[in-house]
Amino acid sequence: MIVPGAYHCALQCLILLLILSSCTSRYRLELFLVEGDSRSKVKVEKSEYFVGAVLGDPLSEDKVAPGDGNCLVIVTGSRGESLGSRPEDVVSFDRYDRYRVFFELPSEIKPAAIPLKDRSFVQQLGRYDLSADDKMFFPADGRLIVDSVSGGRLFGSIEGRYENHQKASIAFEGKFKAKIAD
Numbered sequence: 001m002i003v004p005g006a007y008h009c010a011l012q013c014l015i016l017l018l019i020l021s022s023c024t025s026r027y028r029l030e031l032f033l034v035e036g037d038s039r040s041k042v043k044v045e046k047s048e049y050f051v052g053a054v055l056g057d058p059l060s061e062d063k064v065a066p067g068d069g070n071c072l073v074i075v076t077g078s079r080g081e082s083l084g085s086r087p088e089d090v091v092s093f094d095r096y097d098r099y100r101v102f103f104e105l106p107s108e109i110k111p112a113a114i115p116l117k118d119r120s121f122v123q124q125l126g127r128y129d130l131s132a133d134d135k136m137f138f139p140a141d142g143r144l145i146v147d148s149v150s151g152g153r154l155f156g157s158i159e160g161r162y163e164n165h166q167k168a169s170i171a172f173e174g175k176f177k178a179k180i181a182d
Contacts, residue, residue, distance in 0.1 A: 031158070031174035033078055033097065042078040045098075047178035049073075049154075055104045058121045058136050063102060070105040072154065074178055075125075098125040101158075101172065109149050109180070116142045116160045122170065137162035137170055152181030 033042045054067030064071045077098045104119040106112075116139035124135040142160025149155070154177065161171040 029155075029175045029177055031076065031172065031176045033076065033099070034171040034173065035169075040078045040097075042076040042097075042099075042172075044074050044176050044178065045077045046075040047072065047180075049178070049180040055102055055119070055121070058102075058123070058138075059132060063121075063123070069107050070109065070180075072103045072105055072178055072180065074101050074103075074176065075099070076101065076172075096126075099123065099170075100125060103144055105146075109146060109154065111146050111148060114144045114146065116144060116158075116162075120144065120160065120162075122162045122172075133165050134168075135164070137164050137168075140169065142171075147175075149180070152179060154178050154180045 029044075031042050031044065033040050050064050050071040050073075052066060052068070053064045053071040054069050055071060056062045056065035064073070075098060077096060079096060100123045102121050102123070103114075103116075105114065118139075120139050122137040124130070124137070127135060140161045140163045142158065144160070145157045147155045147157060155175070156178070157175045158172045160173075161169055163169045
């Protein structure tokens with residue numbers, strides 16, 4: 001026989017667990033890289049935040065320059081498909097794709113949708129078989145959404161497609177967090 005007080009307590013605990021799980025799923029930070037037909041989950045490995053900065057020349061060493069805004073740079077990494085994975089290949093190795101994504105933010109950061117056009121670019125890291133021009137991607141469309149700023153962290157989402165000068169495209173979609181204060 002179930003005691004009415006115990007049943008009521010168990011029901012309250014179940015409701016509390018459901019509420020907590022629904023709150024955490026809203027902030028699930030999953031960021032994806034889309035290359036052609038391939039979609040892979042990426043991890044934000046590192047973030048850098050520059051106060052009083054704007055985007056510089058993407059093809060120079062100084063990709064961030066002094067200015068009246070703020071810049072956020074995130075480094076993403078994901079395990080790509082195995083190269084040399086055909087049955088007839090003797091040697092194969094895993095590919096690890098890394099990108100630096102540059103965003104220029106307003107001087108006052110608050111929840112908002114920021115268009116990527118002229119305020120963002122992506123640099124592919126590694127891939128020494130490609131020229132510097134082939135590794136630079138510029139926004140074709142999309143936006144960065146600043147969801148919130150809390151505890152020295154920016155919580156945001158991105159929906160953006162980038163192209164290099166040869167019209168090869170990549171896209172980022174999903175949520176991420178980045179450190180913006182020490």
